[in-house]
Amino acid sequence: MKELIVISRLLEYPAEDLAQNREEITQAIAQSSRLSRADAQQLGQFVTTLLSRDLLDVQAEYSELFDRGRATSLLLFEHVHGESRDRGQAMVDLLGQYRNAGLELDTLELPDHLPVYLEYLAQLPEAAAREGLQDIAPILALLSARLQQRESHYGVLLDILLHMADSALDSSAVQQKIADEARDDTPAALDAVWEEEQVKFFAEQGCGDSPVSAHQRRFAGAVAPQYLDLTDGGQR
Template identity: 40%
Template sequence: MANALKIVSLLLSYPSAELQAARDELQAAIAADPLTGRKEKALLLALVEDLCGRDLYDAEERYVLLFDRTRTLSLHLFEHVHGESRDRGQAMVDLAVMYEGQGFDIAAHEMPDYLPLFLEYLSTQSAEEVHNLLGQTLHILSALRTRLQKKGSIYANAFLVLEAIAGTKADRQTLDELLELPEDDPTDLKALDAIWEEEAVTFGGGAGNDACGPDRLRTQLRAHKRPAPQPELGGDL
């Protein structure tokens, strides 16, 4: 399982010459992984072949259009959580503290909720913890897989493997709520800039008041069910 999570983490990262040069190593690691079945191995091998056989600039452009310019396909988990910016920032802090508590260090510029980083962390954890935390994010992973399949993207393979590793199904109602969000146009940069500015994440504030770890993660990943806060009447808007 750890190998599979590390492999998916690499394949969902920004394409690089180093990744393409590692085709043989990736293929060997997939073939040797004892905890993925034949179907999951085939899905991962197909994604490796696509990424490593494609022109690097083409692979990079595709990645940016999919994951960086399409908010509903963002690989930042908390980007799919529609709560207050302060809540999302606190969730980031909590996740970073959880990493630190397990001796998993991240660079200052890395966002804790970036899926490849999250998967790398999970690859160091017990099977029980993997199933626990993957299960809590499963509605997001399933929504991403569904959207990628609609686009005919081979990146959906990675999410099919994650769903198989999780060994359970996403809550249907929560998944449907995510899928109801309108798709973004990755070529409409003006609209995207407005969205990012409106949904900016703020770090800090309130750290240490709540317990960190899986329970807090679950709370934040369900936060989109809460209505957005309304401004107080009679005050400054």
């Protein structure tokens, strides 16, 4: 599923080669038979807007969105396991899934990084890829809702993934539920988290059951940093 490759690239930290691959990305969107006309238009507009801006500005915005706080983290298990010990085993399990599919990680990204997971799904048969998207649909809806609250155009990418999953989840409904949620990316919130983590550094943390985790029973996890080596072909 080339569409998943495209969205994966757009969710990565913006680099200069994104502009160099613009024609290939645009062509993949235009030729897609899996995207609705509305989604294809939105995805094309996202690419146009992203590449029309100064790269340093785009990189700064990306870091502000995805690297400050945990609410909009692209690490999937952050929203399922948090800091519990279950996260490590989930990482190991996900890495095993990648290896069974003939893929190896070769960069510093963690296996549960959303762009990495999307590249893995892109190698699977379409039905299996859609099932994989359905497994993370609650996370996608939550991320989209939070990004919309922050008036970020990146939310469009998560909504398109929900549509590709044929998910009944609606990010706008989730947005209403989190309307009073305190942001965790403010200086005060980040300081509070840092202080709390110092206290808990040697302490054992509980493994509580997140509402999202109830939807993730079939979604395994993994350990080891890096990026998918996609040179072995696969179904795209």
